[in-house]
Amino acid sequence: MYQPACDMHKSFDSLCGLIRQELGCDPCNGSVYVFLNRRRTHMKLLHWETGGFVLYYKRLEQGCFQLPHQRNAESILQWSEWVLMAEGIVVKKQIQKPRYNLQAS
Structure with a gap:
């Protein structure tokens, strides 16, 4: 999650630049990156899928x-x-119940 307020005019290339420069991550690694504006009324999600990026906006x-x-x-x-x-x-108290994890076995 990219915490500083993000300009919602930014699109694919600009958001990828933020991911590389500010977070030090590869935007093509399969993660979903979350961007919020200053008032937290707008949210963008950037995700790499096979063949290209997908941008969701709420x-x-x-x-x-x-x-x-x-x-x-x-x-x-x-x-x-x-x-x-x-x-x-909004969850006031969060308890994560243990679940089976194939990789941990």
Whole structure:
């Protein structure tokens, strides 16, 4: 997640530049990168899929996006955290129940 406020006029190339320069990541690594404007009323998601980038844009008509609890500038959001943030659900106490992980076996 790119924490500083982002200019929502930026498109594919500009957002890729932010990912490379500010986050030190490769935008083609398969991650989904989240950008918010200063008021947190607009959100852009940039994702690399086979053959090219996909850019999603959501604008709230009321309210603002709340960052998940205890997140800093370079936080990596889990899919479930992003869904809650996008839907406007604020979790006061979060408990992650253990789940089977094939890679950890």
